[in-house]
Amino acid sequence: MSRITKEEVKHVANLARLEMDEAEVEKFTTQLDDIISMAEQLNELDTENVEPTTHVLDLKNVMREDKVQPWLTREEALKNAPDQANGQVKVPSIFE
Amino acid sequence: MFDKSISELHSLLHKKELSVSELVQTSFDRIHTVDEKVKAFMTLNEEGAMQAAKALDGKLGTEEARGLLFGLPVGVKDNIVTKGLRTTASSQLLSNFEPLHNATVVERLNAAETITVGKLNMDEFAMGSSNENSGYFGTRNPWNTDYVPGGSSGGSAASVAAGEVFFSLGSDTGGSIRQPAAFCGVVGLKPTYGLVSRFGLIAFASSLDQIGPITNTVEDNAYLLQSIAGHDKMDSTSANVDVPDYLSSLTGDVKGLRIAVPKEYLAEGVDEDVKNSVLQSLKKLEELGATWDEVSLPHSKYAVATYYLLSSSEASANLARFDGVRYGVRAEAENLLDLYKKTRSEGFGDEVKRRIMLGTFALSSGYYDAYYKKAQKVRTLIKNDFEKVFEDYDVIIGPTTPTPAFKVGEKIDNPLTMYANDILTIPVNLAGVPAISVPCGLSNGLPVGLQIIGKHFDEKTVYRVAHAFEQATDHHKAKPEL
DSSP states (O other), X not given: OOSSOHHHHHHHHHHTTOOOOHHHXXXXXXXXXXXXXXXXXXXXXXXXXXXXXXXXXXXXXXXXXXXXXXXXXXXXXXXXXXXXXXXEEOOOOSOO | OTTOOHHHHHHHHHTTSSOHHHHHHHHHHHHHHHHHHHOOEEEEOHHXXXXXXXXXXXXXXXXXXXXXXXXXXXXXXXXXXXXXXXXXXXXXXXXXXXXXXXXXXXXXXXXXXXXXEEEEOOSGGGOOSSSTTOSXXXXXXXXXXXXXXXXXXXXXXXXXXXXXXXEEEEEESXXXXXXXXXXXXXXXXXXXXXXXXXXXXXXXXXXXXXXXXXXXXXXXXXXXXXXXXXXXXXXXXXXOOOOOOGGGGOOSOOTTOEEEXXXXXXXXXXXXXXXXXXXXXXXXXXXXXXXXXXXXXXXXXXXXXXHHHHHHHHHHHHGGGOSSSSSSOOOOOSSHHHHHHHHHHHHSOHHHHHHHHHHHHHHSTTTIIIIIIHHHHHHHHHHHHXXXXXXXXXXXXXXXXXXXXXXXXXXXXXXXXXXXXXXXXXXXXXXXXXXXXXXXXXXXXXXXXXXXXXXXXXXXXXXXXXXHHHHHOSGGGOOOOO
């Protein structure tokens, strides 16, 4: 039984901001289906009373004072920007 | 020259029998001779390194040159940011990226006055086990260039094995330091999660990633860890623990040491030569006064699935930042949404896309509990397996990888076969414990790695065992012919 459909792959690709042609959708559908089949092996385990591990060390919230510190200048921050104008990063229009 | 240890090099520099410039030049000469075949380096820092070397030469013989790593050339994996020195993470998306700051580990190496000779090739964003997923070119195994060096820190391991640098930094999310170290016949340590700052490491899976040293010997490895370990306020997951003196643990004494050998690590699928090398190694440790018992880590077989769900989920979130807006290569587009999509689709390779897709799926509405949360729960069971064994034993020993290096092209077409290669290294990352790979033999001319796993923050015992084994054997003296 196929666990993942091509429609789902297209939906996930959109969520992940990836563009795919039909051949790629085809390929990823098969491959993700294989990987998810492997993942379903975990269902053999009863984890009803198991706490999830989000972090392996016994760490508490790490707080710091919310204080402005020198880091990068505006010029430095823009150094790697593909496009800029008036000291800001420039992107194409968001709305049509 | 390239079989010299850190302490030998330090002594040569200290006695002024060698200048820093000569040493760094030797490194570049070697790179220019063999890197055409090995392809370990992504970017060279020749001008900057020679300039830095010259400046350090003026300090030779003074108090300022007392540090053990002073003037020694180092290679850095290309997912660790270096100020002003191109850092691509082997992704086309970052082909023009010049970081604005140094990773904490780079700052610490700079403080120890090492010299960064260049950035090392890897699987794109550290996703892979063969270096074939680099967005640029594949690094080759110095022992036989038809074979892969392992991954994702393939360049880091190959550069040390090929004698291009004396040591390097790698990163390990599911085996990415230990597996290439095993394949290339060098020493690689994944420290306890939190021991080494991740600040400036381009994140793949934040709950698993750790930076660690790759070296020729265990002693060199301990020197390097000593200089990079310790709390960093820039990394909120960095552990606030005292860094012990690792060198003092290299006593050669393993009398009374209790070793656990998981039966799952010598089971079906593990190559006969690998198995024999590990059993021989255990015999050697017995001769030295250690004892070993077979134990079980019953959830081992679930580690690969757990790892791919968790690491891919974290990656899908971490890699959202690569959108072509603030840095990187931006694709041409009419509107912002297209810009994101085109930039990412053109910039990422297949494996990276596959993992982003898997992670996005596992985190998406309706599947979160079934996949992501389930995997987090199984992670707890895997972690508990380790804790239970460590109640009665000092270290866990097994092979680093089920087989020696495989041929270029052999596994690249099937993601699941490639993933299975990390079956013995992945559980260690899920549990957050430290582990080292040391050479323990050859199989058809290719190195085999012995994996020694320790308790949280017990790198000292890991090093003590690895060093005692190394000193009692000649495996680390074998070098590839190039």
